[in-house]
Amino acid sequence: MKDTREKLLNGKILYLANEANNWEDGSPVGAGNIAAMLYGHVASERIQLNEEFIWSGGPIPNPKRVRECIDHILGMIKRGEVTEADEWARENMNDCFNRIKSYETAGDLCLDIHDKSTEFSDYRREIDLEDGIASVTYKAGGIKYRRELFASYPDNVIAFRLTADKPGSISFKAHFEREVDNFEKNGVENILTLLGETQFGGHKFEIKIGFYPDGGCLGITPDEVFLEGADACTIFITIQTLERSKRKAPSLEKIAARGYDSVKAAEIEDHKALMNRSDILIFGDDDAKQYPVNERLERLRDANTDKGMATLYFNFGKYLLIGSSRPGTLPANLQGKWCTHVAAPWNSDYHTNINLQMNYWPVETANLSECGTALFDYINKFLLESGKKTAEECYHCRGTVLHHVSDVYGMTAPADGIWGLWPLGGAWLCFNMWEHYLFTLDKDYLKNIAYPYISECSRFFLDYMEEDENGVLLSGPSTSPENSYIVDGKEAMLCMSPTMDIEIIGGLLDFYIEAEQILGINPEMEQEAKTARSKMPPLKLGSDGRLLEWMEEYEEPDPGHRHISHAFGLYPGWSITPDKTPELFEGVKKSINKRLSSGGAHTGWSAAWVLNLEAHILDKEGTASMFHKLLTKSTNTNLLDEHPPFQIDGNFGGTAAIAEMMLQSRDGIVRILPAIPEDWKDGAFRGLCIRGGYEADAEWKDGKVTSFTIRSTVGEGNLKVVVENKVFNMKFSKGKSITKTL
Numbered sequence: 004m005k006d007t008r009e010k011l012l013n014g015k016i017l018y019l020a021n022e023a024n025n026w027e028d029g030s031p032v033g034a035g036n037i038a039a040m041l042y043g044h045v046a047s048e049r050i051q052l053n054e055e056f057i058w059s060g061g062p063i064p065n066p067k068r069v070r071e072c073i074d075h076i077l078g079m080i081k082r083g084e085v086t087e088a089d090e091w092a093r094e095n096m097n098d099c100f101n102r103i104k105s106y107e108t109a110g111d112l113c114l115d116i117h118d119k120s121t122e123f124s125d126y127r128r129e130i131d132l133e134d135g136i137a138s139v140t141y142k143a144g145g146i147k148y149r150r151e152l153f154a155s156y157p158d159n160v161i162a163f164r165l166t167a168d169k170p171g172s173i174s175f176k177a178h179f180e181r182e183v184d185n186f187e188k189n190g191v192e193n194i195l196t197l198l199g200e201t202q203f204g205g206h207k208f209e210i211k212i213g214f215y216p217d218g219g220c221l222g223i224t225p226d227e228v229f230l231e232g233a234d235a236c237t238i239f240i241t242i243q244t245l246e247r248s249k250r251k252a253p254s255l256e257k258i259a260a261r262g263y264d265s266v267k268a269a270e271i272e273d274h275k276a277l278m279n280r281s282d283i284l285i286f287g288d289d290d291a292k293q294y295p296v297n298e299r300l301e302r303l304r305d306a307n308t309d310k311g312m313a314t315l316y317f318n319f320g321k322y323l324l325i326g327s328s329r330p331g332t333l334p335a336n337l338q339g340k341w342c343t344h345v346a347a348p349w350n351s352d353y354h355t356n357i358n359l360q361m362n363y364w365p366v367e368t369a370n371l372s373e374c375g376t377a378l379f380d381y382i383n384k385f386l387l388e389s390g391k392k393t394a395e396e397c398y399h400c401r402g403t404v405l406h407h408v409s410d411v412y413g414m415t416a417p418a419d420g421i422w423g424l425w426p427l428g429g430a431w432l433c434f435n436m437w438e439h440y441l442f443t444l445d446k447d448y449l450k451n452i453a454y455p456y457i458s459e460c461s462r463f464f465l466d467y468m469e470e471d472e473n474g475v476l477l478s479g480p481s482t483s484p485e486n487s488y489i490v491d492g493k494e495a496m497l498c499m500s501p502t503m504d505i506e507i508i509g510g511l512l513d514f515y516i517e518a519e520q521i522l523g524i525n526p527e528m529e530q531e532a533k534t535a536r537s538k539m540p541p542l543k544l545g546s547d548g549r550l551l552e553w554m555e556e557y558e559e560p561d562p563g564h565r566h567i568s569h570a571f572g573l574y575p576g577w578s579i580t581p582d583k584t585p586e587l588f589e590g591v592k593k594s595i596n597k598r599l600s601s602g603g604a605h606t607g608w609s610a611a612w613v614l615n616l617e618a619h620i621l622d623k624e625g626t627a628s629m630f631h632k633l634l635t636k637s638t639n640t641n642l643l644d645e646h647p648p649f650q651i652d653g654n655f656g657g658t659a660a661i662a663e664m665m666l667q668s669r670d671g672i673v674r675i676l677p678a679i680p681e682d683w684k685d686g687a688f689r690g691l692c693i694r695g696g697y698e699a700d701a702e703w704k705d706g707k708v709t710s711f712t713i714r715s716t717v718g719e720g721n722l723k724v725v726v727e728n729k730v731f732n733m734k735f736s737k738g739k740s741i742t743k744t745l
Contacts (some may be wrong), residue, residue, distance in 0.1 A: 010133065012292050013284060014314030017130040019641060020295040026051060026343045027649045028641050030130050030137040032161070033326025034154035036250050036333070037242050038340035039161050041137050041152045045126065046117045048139075048150060049707050050163060051211065052109040053340050055333045056244035058411040059203040060104025065416045069099050069397035073424075076480045076497060077469075081570040086493040088480070092421045101418045103410045104203050106336055106351040108343050109210055109242050110181030116165075116174070117143060117729070132322040135274035136267075146172050155270035156329050159239040159250050160258050162266055170234045173219065177228040179212075182345050188225035195228060196257060199326065202345045213255040215239070215263075224237050237263045249331060271619055277325050280370035281690035283317045283665060285310040285683045297640035304635045310683060312634060313661050319642050320365060320658025323651060324374050328362070333411065333728040334378040335362045340653040353381075355428030356484040357566070361608060361652040363435050364575060364615070364659035367442040368666065370690045375439055382432055385413035390429055394463050399424070402463030403456065405429030407484065410591050421496055425482045427504060430464065430511045433457045434575060437514045441694040444717050450522055458525065461515040464508050465528070465535055476538040478504045483568045488557035500540055501553050502569035512536045542572065542579075549597055550579075550590035563602030565609040567616070570594060574612075574619045575671050581621070592620045604629065607637035607644035611656025618663040618678040626664050629682030633657050665701070668693040673724045675701050675711055695720070697735070712742040 010016045022030045022044045029042030029051070043049035072095065079088035117123075123143040130137045139150045154161045166175050171460040179186070179197055197210040211393040214221055219233025230236055239259060241252035258266060284382065292297060292311040303309045327339035328648045337358055338343075342351045353359045359378075366375040390403030393415040405415045405428035417423045436453040439445075468476040479499035487494045512532045519529035545556045552559075552569040570591050579587045595616050598604070604613040610633040617625035637645050637653055644653030665688045667674040673693055679686075687702040693742045696718030701711040708726045715735040724731040726745065733741050 008293070010131065011283075012289055012311070014292070014318045015131065015133040017132060017315065017319055017642060018293075018295055019128040019297060020126060021297060021640075022126065023128070024640070026644060027639055030128060030152070030641065031326065031339070031341050031643075032135065032137050032152055032154045033131075033323075033340050034156040034159065034161075035327065035329030035331070036248070036340070037154055037159065037161060037679075038326060038341065039152060039154055039240075040341050041139070041150075045115070045123045045141055045143065046115070046119045046121055048114045048116060050112040050152065050161075050240075051343050052112065052116075052161070052240065053342055054109055054208060054242035054243055054248065055242055055340055056206070056247040056411060057107045057109055057201060057208050058104070058206070058559070059107055059174060059201045059345070060410070060412065061204045062412045063101045063414055063416070063488070064102065065393055065396045066099040066101065068096075069417060070399050072096050072099055072275070073398070073480060074084050080480060085498070086495045087491050089333060089421065089495040089497050091230060092424070092497060096421065099417060100418055100420055100423050101414060103350055103352055103408060103412075104340075105345065105347045106411070107201055107344050107347075108181065109208060110179055110197070110199070112177060112212060112238075112240070113180055114175045114177045122239045123260070130316045130322070133275055133278050134271045135278075135322070135326070136271070140491065148172070153267065153270050154326065155266055155273070157269045157273050158258060158266055159241070159253055160266065161242075162263060162270075163238040164235065166235040166264055171219070171232045173216070173233040173236050174231045175236075177214075177230075178226060179210075187645070190223040190225045190228070193221060193223065194224070195223060206244060208242065208289060209252070211241045211252065211255055213239045213259060215259050239266075252602065274325060275376070277371060278318070280319055281321070281688070283314055283661060283688045283691075284314050284686050286685040287311075295357070296642060300596075300638065301635060303631065308682065313630070313683065316634070316642060317369075317658055317661045320654050321369055321371060323654055324362075324366065324369075324371055324658075327651070328374045330373055330376045330379040331380075332377045334359065334381045335651060335655075337650050337652065341651075348646075350410070353409040354407065355405055355409060355432065356425060357431075357612070357653040358650070360435055360502060360575070361611065361656045361659075362433050362654070365655055365662060367438055368659065368662040368692050370692050372439065372443060372692075375435070378432075379436060379439070379452050382429075382436065383452065385409070386415060386429060386432075387456055387459065389413040390415040391459065398463075398467060400463050400466035402461070402466060403429060403459040404463045404467075405432070409729065422482055424480060424497065425484060426463075427481070427507050428461050429456070430507045433460050433511050433514075436509075437518075442692055442696070446521065446698045454518055454522060454524065454594055457511070457515055457518060461511055461532055462528065463533055464511065468508070468535065470538065475540050476535055477540065478508060478647055483552050484566045484568055486552070486564045486568065487560055488553055489560055490557065494560050498553055502542060502551060503571050505540055505542060506569075506572040506576050506578055507537065509539055510572075510578055544586065544590045545627075547593065548590055549586060549593040552594075563598060563605070565603065565606050567595065567598050567603065567609070567612060571617050574615045574663075580669060581673065582670075588620070591616075591621075595620065604632065606646050607633070607650060607653030608646065608656055610637050611644070611653045611660060614657060614660040615663055618660055619667070621677050623678055623680055626660070626678045626684070630660075630680065654662060662691055666691045666693070666699055668695070670724055671695065671720070673699070673713070673722050675699070675708055675724065675726045676703060677725075681706065693722075695722070697722070710742065710744045710745055712740060714740040
């Protein structure tokens with residue numbers, strides 16, 4: 004109990020006292036490529052299963068008329084026929100927008116354990132975030148029962164174990180369910196084998212479920228498994244999509260021969276090694292930390308106080324990232340790897356106009372760098388060559404391109420509707436790739452992994468942009484993602500060089516040029532990029548001082564729009580800073596305030612983005628207000644983010660924001676506690692990462708930093724460390740550590 008209480012106080016146990024109300028209120032576990040959601044009741048438990056390649060559909064050919072249509076639209080826009088261009092595109096381009104299929108559930112293992120009328124007490128549902136174990140405990144009929152679930156990355160297996168403190172108390176009936184039940188089932192001895200296929204495309208996947216009881220009587224048929232009077236029972240589950248899964252399923256018999264305790268120990272060692280890289284602790288409110296999370300959220304709504312929620316939320320975000328993105332797996336999608344549907348909301352796909360990128364915002368700062376390799380592998384192995392083909396066939400351009408959605412087949416063409424005529428998705432992903440280099444200074448990574456995609460994305464935009472009559476290079480037709488403006492009383496989406504285009508393309512060319520200066524691979528293209536960068540339009544302020552979202556000052560039909568795309572340059576970009584661009588910095592602050600005063604940040608991921616933006620405008624009241632909004636308006640009782648419905652990007656964006664409140668680093672300037680809420684008076688952080696190859700720890704009391712340490716991992720040179728109004732100029736050699744006591 005002492006260990007459990009300490010973990011609760013340190014935000015390493017997510018505790019609930021209620022049975023799961025539904026799937027979205029369940030307890031997730033994951034190992035990168037496989038995942039499960041525990042979401043049943045005392046009487047009947049359910050374990051919903053996923054494997055990352057169970058995805059409907061298949062490769063989709065590029066549409067044929069995109070370039071022709073783009074040329075027509077460009078002509079209309081040049082003639083000032085902006086709304087007419089939108090109308091023409093909506094009427095004439097339906098065949099130019101693909102629609103992808105959905106990521107799918109593998110199905111549910113259902114266990115009927117007690118009568119529905121069974122009375123129980125002391126129910127407790129937990130996720131030990133440090134160890135990676137989800138559990139349920141309760142008492143019924145004078146017996147204490149425990150159920151444990153985990154997904155092991157080292158062994159590529161899901162494990163579930165039922166125990167009781169009285170021998171012979173474990174009995175159940177089990178069967179398997181799926182919305183589209185097209186399984187071939189086979190039950191032999193103690194293993195149930197299910198061979199299914201996706202709803203569209205017919206991709207076959209195999210689930211093997213092995214039952215290993217301690218004593219009792221086990222019976223198995225293709226449709227049902229029976230266990231009577233066992234002391235305990237372990238269930239091992241493997242899942243793979245045949246001919247597609249990159250990590251092959253292990254032999255259940257070999258896993259079982261090692262025993263549950265051995266498999267569990269390996270999982271804990273692996274998971275804990277990542278979870279304990281970094282910590283954030285907010286001290287105080289110890290009593291509140293011992294309430295179930297749903298009650299803590301209610302108290303937060305009513306009293307606006309629970310200092311420990313930031314710690315718990317940060318740890319849960321790391322837990323989800325470790326569970327959905329590991330080396331050798333696909334990256335986390337819109338729901339990580341947890342999906343209960345065969346036709347999921349937004350297909351549980353890779354949305355690349357913020358959502359996929361946001362999934363990886365915390366990966367470097369939170370010291371989980373290798374969890375990002377899944378994203379980089381996906382970019383190079385699924386998107387690079389596909390994007391080259393799309394660039395050639397749809398734009399007659401060199402290089403590679405990606406629009407606003409993709410899937411497991413690497414779809415890169417425009418999709419869904421005219422809002423999909425936005426070729427910036429790949430360029431935005433380049434920022435994630437460049438960030439990894441900034442944090443690690445790994446030149447081998449830069450040359451062999453990041454450079455191939457960054458250079459091809461840059462090549463595309465050097466071909467794609469066109470000069471106007473004044474010699475200014477413009478991008479388009481494009482959009483400010485999913486938003487519209489009003490011209491002559493009519494709404495329009497399509498435009499030339501919206502602010503986000505300028506920020507993303509400009510940033511891409513900047514760090515492409517820097518990469519060339521480091522690697523020296525293509526000096527000729529480097530010079531071309533420098534010339535193009537100098538011809539791009541500047542960012543503009545409107546009549547009220549706000550940063551404009553478009554090149555002209557338009558009326559907005561939805562001033563509280565969920566996307567705040569023109570703030571990209573503040574975060575996650577870096578072209579707008581208080582030190583280098585003070586006027587734009589003030590302008591983006593006004594834009595953020597206008598969004599919020601008009602009802603913005605009303606979805607989970609949008610609230611998480613604005614929370615990061617508030618941190619970067621150094622607004623402590625803003626971070627306090629937005630953190631409260633994220634948790635009380637867009638967070639489920641188990642801390643999963645609500646778009647609604649569940650989308651995991653808000654969890655990852657919120658996790659990143661908590662780290663950004665604690666520590667920010669840009670251009671050799673490090674800010675410690677730049678934007679923590681005033682009531683987070685006492686606390687500490689450990690192991691957060693700084694661009695340039697450093698880690699940092701800090702402690703504070705009564706809102707004042709009392710000490711901090713910065714360690715060089717690979718970095719060397721000078722850092723300017725800002726703590727409140729104090730500035731420390733520090734010089735580092737590789738491996739050096741400096742501690743300051745204030």
